[in-house]
Amino acid sequence: MTTKEVLLQQALILFRKEGYDATGVQKIADAAGVGKPTLYHYFGNKRGLLNALLSTHLEIFWKDFETAVVYQHDIVRSLESVARVYFEFAKNNPEFYAWFLCMSNTPTEGDIHDEVLPLCEKQWTALSELFLAASKDHGNMKGRHQRYAYTFLGIINASIQAYFNKMIKLNDRDAFEICHQFMHGIFS
Amino acid sequence: MTTKEVLLQQALILFRKEGYDATGVQKIADAAGVGKPTLYHYFGNKRGLLNALLSTHLEIFWKDFETAVVYQHDIVRSLESVARVYFEFAKNNPEFYAWFLCMSNTPTEGDIHDEVLPLCEKQWTALSELFLAASKDHGNMKGRHQRYAYTFLGIINASIQAYFNKMIKLNDRDAFEICHQFMHGIFS
DNA sequence: AATTTAATATACCGAACGGTATATAATACT
DNA sequence: AGTATTATATACCGTTCGGTATATTAAATT
Numbered sequence: 001m002t003t004k005e006v007l008l009q010q011a012l013i014l015f016r017k018e019g020y021d022a023t024g025v026q027k028i029a030d031a032a033g034v035g036k037p038t039l040y041h042y043f044g045n046k047r048g049l050l051n052a053l054l055s056t057h058l059e060i061f062w063k064d065f066e067t068a069v070v071y072q073h074d075i076v077r078s079l080e081s082v083a084r085v086y087f088e089f090a091k092n093n094p095e096f097y098a099w100f101l102c103m104s105n106t107p108t109e110g111d112i113h114d115e116v117l118p119l120c121e122k123q124w125t126a127l128s129e130l131f132l133a134a135s136k137d138h139g140n141m142k143g144r145h146q147r148y149a150y151t152f153l154g155i156i157n158a159s160i161q162a163y164f165n166k167m168i169k170l171n172d173r174d175a176f177e178i179c180h181q182f183m184h185g186i187f188s
Numbered sequence: 189m190t191t192k193e194v195l196l197q198q199a200l201i202l203f204r205k206e207g208y209d210a211t212g213v214q215k216i217a218d219a220a221g222v223g224k225p226t227l228y229h230y231f232g233n234k235r236g237l238l239n240a241l242l243s244t245h246l247e248i249f250w251k252d253f254e255t256a257v258v259y260q261h262d263i264v265r266s267l268e269s270v271a272r273v274y275f276e277f278a279k280n281n282p283e284f285y286a287w288f289l290c291m292s293n294t295p296t297e298g299d300i301h302d303e304v305l306p307l308c309e310k311q312w313t314a315l316s317e318l319f320l321a322a323s324k325d326h327g328n329m330k331g332r333h334q335r336y337a338y339t340f341l342g343i344i345n346a347s348i349q350a351y352f353n354k355m356i357k358l359n360d361r362d363a364f365e366i367c368h369q370f371m372h373g374i375f376s
Numbered sequence: 377a378a379t380t381t382a383a384t385a386t387a388c389c390g391a392a393c394g395g396t397a398t399a400t401a402a403t404a405c406t
Numbered sequence: 407a408g409t410a411t412t413a414t415a416t417a418c419c420g421t422t423c424g425g426t427a428t429a430t431t432a433a434a435t436t
Contacts, residue, residue, distance in 0.1 A: 003413080003414090015295075016295060016296065017295055017296050017297050018295050018297050018298055019207075019209055019294070019295040019298060019300075021207055021209035021210040022209040022295070022298055024392065024393060024394080025393085025394065025395080026392080026393080026394090034413095034414070034415090035414060035415050035416080036394090036395080036396095036415095037395090037396075037397095037413095037414070037415070037416090038413070038414055038415080040394095040395070040396080041412085041413065041414075042413095045394075045395075046394065046395090098293075101293050102293045102294055102295060104293075105286075105289050105290045105292075105293075105349070106207070106290055107203075107204060107205055107206050107207040107210070107290060108204065108205050109205050109206050110206055110207060110210055112207075146350075146355050147350055147355050147356055150346050150347070150349065150350040150353075150355065151343055151346045151347060151350070151366075153346065154342045154343055154345065154346020154347070154349070155339055155342055155343060155346070157342065158338050158339050158341065158342020158343070158346075159338070159339060159342075161293070161338065161342075162334075162335055162338040162339070165338075167334050167335050167338065168335055178339075181370075182369075184372060191383080191384090212422070212423060212424080213423085213424065213425085214422080214423080214424090222383095222384070222385090223384060223385050223386080224385095224424090224425080224426095225383095225384070225385070225386090225425090225426075225427095226383070226384055226385080228424095228425070228426080229382085229383065229384075230383095233424075233425075234424065234425090
């Protein structure tokens, strides 16, 4: 593993354990076994490290997410594939996703807010457009697409947290059940 | 307003805006127009201020929550009253509840974790017991009470966040619809 | 009125913060 | 082989951190 990768790895561990603000760059450098200027050589500043940590991990997620979120006149199917993307990603990157969830509702100022908010809005916007497209086929969904996007994301993330607490497995059957439960209420 | 109340008020504003770790006690004292030793006189240390902020705001919530969460052989009714308690509290204390949500999934170490985690678990445990009691009346809920507690809380908080983003009003009708949507999937 | 107690301010502590100037070792290019 | 570039370390910068020793003012008690 390269020095850069070790720095990113240790930063994730420490940011998750103690929080971004409470973790000093010195401690990250120490954990990686290098000096502080080495860290600044690779990432410019503390926020650059945060940004690199987010973009490297989320690169794969966005690719899968964007292909799953397209509407093909079957909203349940789209939701299921979206849920599977989330679940797979959370299972493959549990440390990172747990950390990302911590940051999703963060203070209204500071590095974390500035870096993470756009990423959350990107998810919400795509889901909102999915429900909007679906509401053209299902009249009773009309005018509620934003709310559906919010609550669906809420259930997805609550389920992932349940997985972190070893309550569910987060397999394809869970994805089916959760989406089914969600839509059944909406359709009826 | 007493000096103590002003300190609590300004601490909430700053903790929410910049985060607990990023907010220095000096800044809180300045915002309240007093010296730092005054803050330490009332709260002992920074964590004491955090603790006081939590307990003073949540005192009312716990009272309402605990009366709402009892099971009277009508799970939908219990859930609705719980939802109404959350919604009323969030509407009456929006700044505090938004901050509390930020902290609910926080780093695994530090003051915030130590102070907030027990409060989250208290909610989850009570809801879990509610669903457990209900599963004695509804066989198809059996063995899933913990998961129901998780996802129900997830929807409640997602809805409150939707309220903060001015998407829903969070009135009694919303509480009804959300609980109905939640249970309809479970019963079917 | 005298005295104790609570509330506040000034000034300071050592430690840790994010960040950098400078120097050196290792690698890549010409 | 010599030169440029990349990667790393030592040592330091000014600032802010949480917290406190001391002194003073205001309020309550006797």
